[in-house]
Amino acid sequence: MAEPLVIATNLSKKFGDFQAVDGIDFQIAPGEAFGFLGPNGAGKTSTMKMIAATSPVTSGTLSVFGLDPATAGPAIRARLGVVPQEDNLDTELTVEENLFIYGRYFDLPRAEIRQRIDELLAFAQLADRKKSKVDPLSGGMKRRLTIARGLINRPEILILDEPTTGLDPQARHLLWDRLYRLKRDGATLVITTHYMDEAEQLCDRLVIMDKGKIVGEGSPRSLIQEHSTREVVELRFPAGEQELVASRIEGIGSRIEVLPDRILVYADEAEKAIEEVHNRGLEPEMILARRSTLEDVFLHLTGRSLVD
Amino acid sequence: MAAPALRVVEANARFYRHTWRGSVISSFAVPFFTLLAMGGGLGRLVDQGAGTGRGAYLGFIAPALLAATAMMTAAGESTYPVVAGIKWTKNYHAALATPIRPPDLVNGLIGFLGIRLIFNLAVYAGIMVLLDAMEVGPALAAVGPAVLTGVAFATPIAAWCATLDDDRALSSFFRFGLMPMFLFSGTFFPVDQLPSFLQPIVFLSPLWHGVELARGAAGVPESPHFPWWVHTLVLVALAVVGLFLAGRNFTKRLHT
Ligand SMILES: Nc1ncnc2c1ncn2[C@@H]1O[C@H](COP(=O)(O)OP(=O)(O)O)[C@@H](O)[C@H]1O
Ligand SMILES: [Mg+2]
Numbered sequence A: 001m002a003e004p005l006v007i008a009t010n011l012s013k014k015f016g017d018f019q020a021v022d023g024i025d026f027q028i029a030p031g032e033a034f035g036f037l038g039p040n041g042a043g044k045t046s047t048m049k050m051i052a053a054t055s056p057v058t059s060g061t062l063s064v065f066g067l068d069p070a071t072a073g074p075a076i077r078a079r080l081g082v083v084p085q086e087d088n089l090d091t092e093l094t095v096e097e098n099l100f101i102y103g104r105y106f107d108l109p110r111a112e113i114r115q116r117i118d119e120l121l122a123f124a125q126l127a128d129r130k131k132s133k134v135d136p137l138s139g140g141m142k143r144r145l146t147i148a149r150g151l152i153n154r155p156e157i158l159i160l161d162e163p164t165t166g167l168d169p170q171a172r173h174l175l176w177d178r179l180y181r182l183k184r185d186g187a188t189l190v191i192t193t194h195y196m197d198e199a200e201q202l203c204d205r206l207v208i209m210d211k212g213k214i215v216g217e218g219s220p221r222s223l224i225q226e227h228s229t230r231e232v233v234e235l236r237f238p239a240g241e242q243e244l245v246a247s248r249i250e251g252i253g254s255r256i257e258v259l260p261d262r263i264l265v266y267a268d269e270a271e272k273a274i275e276e277v278h279n280r281g282l283e284p285e286m287i288l289a290r291r292s293t294l295e296d297v298f299l300h301l302t303g304r305s306l307v308d
Numbered sequence B: 001m002a003a004p005a006l007r008v009v010e011a012n013a014r015f016y017r018h019t020w021r022g023s024v025i026s027s028f029a030v031p032f033f034t035l036l037a038m039g040g041g042l043g044r045l046v047d048q049g050a051g052t053g054r055g056a057y058l059g060f061i062a063p064a065l066l067a068a069t070a071m072m073t074a075a076g077e078s079t080y081p082v083v084a085g086i087k088w089t090k091n092y093h094a095a096l097a098t099p100i101r102p103p104d105l106v107n108g109l110i111g112f113l114g115i116r117l118i119f120n121l122a123v124y125a126g127i128m129v130l131l132d133a134m135e136v137g138p139a140l141a142a143v144g145p146a147v148l149t150g151v152a153f154a155t156p157i158a159a160w161c162a163t164l165d166d167d168r169a170l171s172s173f174f175r176f177g178l179m180p181m182f183l184f185s186g187t188f189f190p191v192d193q194l195p196s197f198l199q200p201i202v203f204l205s206p207l208w209h210g211v212e213l214a215r216g217a218a219g220v221p222e223s224p225h226f227p228w229w230v231h232t233l234v235l236v237a238l239a240v241v242g243l244f245l246a247g248r249n250f251t252k253r254l255h256t
Helices: A045-053 A070-079 A094-106 A110-123 A139-150 A169-184 A196-204 A220-227 A244-247 A270-281 A294-302 B005-046 B056-077 B080-088 B090-097 B102-130 B135-159 B167-184 B199-202 B206-218 B228-254
Strands: A006-015 A017-026 A032-037 A061-065 A080-083 A157-159 A187-195 A205-210 A213-218 A233-236 A256-257 A263-267 A287-291
Touching: A006 A256, A017 A045, A017 A205, A017 A213, A032 A045, A045 A061, A045 A157, A045 A187, A045 A294, A061 A070, A070 A080, A080 A139, A094 A110, A094 A139, A094 A233, A094 A263, A094 B005, A139 A157, A139 A169, A169 A196, A187 A196, A187 B090, A196 A294, A205 A220, A205 A294, A205 B005, A213 A220, A213 A263, A213 A294, A233 A270, A244 A256, A244 A263, A256 B005, A263 A270, A263 B167, B005 B056, B005 B102, B056 B080, B056 B102, B056 B135, B056 B167, B056 B206, B080 B102, B080 B135, B080 B167, B080 B199, B090 B102, B090 B228, B102 B228, B135 B228, B167 B206
Parallel strands: A032 A187, A032 A205, A080 A157, A157 A187
Antiparallel strands: A006 A017, A006 A061, A205 A213, A233 A263, A233 A287, A256 A263
C-alpha cells in the first residue's frame, strides 16, 4: 500500500470537559474513498475539522500529507478540498463569484481560475447558472456548487461532511453520480455520513463511529461478513405482542434483535428461518427477507439504530 | 503570489460591489446633511454669538465630522459583518478551509476598511471644500487622522464582536456607546463648554482624540489640553492592541 495520506493515532478532541472524539486510530490511503459512518453526535464533524486543520487536536497525533496540522495548517489546507456539513456559500454573490473568490483564497492565478470555473460548473451541472445568484438555487444545486468550490484547487483529498443530508432522493442520486466520477478518476475521498446506504454505495473502506470511538472498521462487505449474517428476516407482530413472541423466536438463525416495532432474525438463509417461524406456530403480520446492511452491523456493535 | 490578507481584501471588494448601494446613504448623505444643517444653520448662530474660540464654526466642525464619520463607517464594518461571518452566513468558515488564517481575515477586514475610508473621506473632504468649509490643503491633511480614527475603532470592535453569539448587544452599543460619543467628543462644541468634572470623561473618548488630531491637521487652533502626539499615540495604541486582540479572538472563535 502506498504511504497513507492521513494517519491518526489515539486522536482525541475535547470541548471543555466533553470528549467528542475519544482516542481513535485510522489511516487513509491515496485513491480510496474512506468513510466515517455514525449517528449524530458520534464525533464525525469534529474529526473532519481536525483533518482539515481548522480545529486543534486535543491529544494523540495526526499527520496529513506527512505534515502536522498544528504547525502546517495553511500548507495542508492548500492541498485539501472541504465540503462542510452546512453550506456556507456567499448567497449575495453569483455562482461564478463564489468560485472565483475561493480560487483567489488559494492564490490561484485569475486566468487559471476562470478556466477552472467553466470545467467545474460543467462537472457540477451548473453551467447555465454561472451568472445567477446563489440564493435561489435548490438545495442539491448548492451542494454541487459547494463540491465544485472544494475542487477549485485540484485537492489531493476531498473531504465531504454529510454530503447528501437534507437532499431529496433525486438530488441525492445526482450527487452520488458526481462523486462516483471523482472516484473513478482516482480522487481520494473522505466522507462522513449517517446513512448506511451512502456508506455502502460510496466507500471502499470505512470506520463506524459511536460516542467518539471507532467500533468497527473494514470494507462495507467485510464489516457485514464479520458482524452480521448474510440475510435478515424482519418480523412484525401486533402491538404489545412483540416481547411475548420474542422468547419463542429465540434460537432461530444465529441471533435476534428485538426493536420497538419489529423483530430481526439474523440467518444466513432467510427462507429456512421463515420456515422455522411458521413451524413454531407464529403468525407475524408482516415478514420481510433482505440482505444484511451496515445498519445491522451498527445495531449489532452498539445496540442502537443509526437513525433515531 | 499575493499575501493572504490581500486576497481577503480582494474578496471583500468583490462582495462590496454587490452591497455598496446600501452604504451610500450612511457614507455620504448623512455626513453631507449633517454638515449642511450644523455648519450652515447652527454655524451662523454660533459665529454671530460667542463663537467657538477656535475659528469659524463650519471650519471647526468640518475636520471633526471627518473623524466622526470614519468612526461610524468603521463601526458598521466591524460589527454586523463580523457576527455574520462567524454565525449567520458563515463565510469566515468558508474562507478558513483554504490557506487563509483567522488573523488574515482581520487584516483583510481592516485593509479593505482602510481603503474605503480613504476613498469615502476624500470625497467628503471634497464636498467640504466645495461648501467652503475648508481649504483644499487642510481638508486633505485632515483625512489621514480621520482614517486613523476609523481604524482605531474598528480593531477593538472587531475583537469584541468575535466573542458575540448574536447581535443583541450591538444596537445598544450604537445607541448608548457610539451616539453619545459622536455628540459629546468635542465634535460640535469645544469640551470647555462642558462642566469641568465631565471633561476627563471626554478625554477617555477615542473619538475626541481623533477629532482633535483632525482639527490640528486642518489648521484649526489647537485645543489647550494635549499636544497632537498624545492624540496620535492613543489612536495608534488602540489600533495596534485591537488588531492583536482581534487576531487572537478570531483564532479562538474560529479554530475551535
Ligand atoms: N464547538 C463545540 N463545542 C462544544 N461541543 C461541541 C462542539 N462541536 C461539537 N460538539 C459536540 O461534540 C459531539 C460530536 O459532535 P460532531 O463531531 O459534530 O458529531 P457528528 O458530526 O458525528 O454529528 C456532539 O455531542 C456535539 O454536541
Ligand atoms: Mg456532523
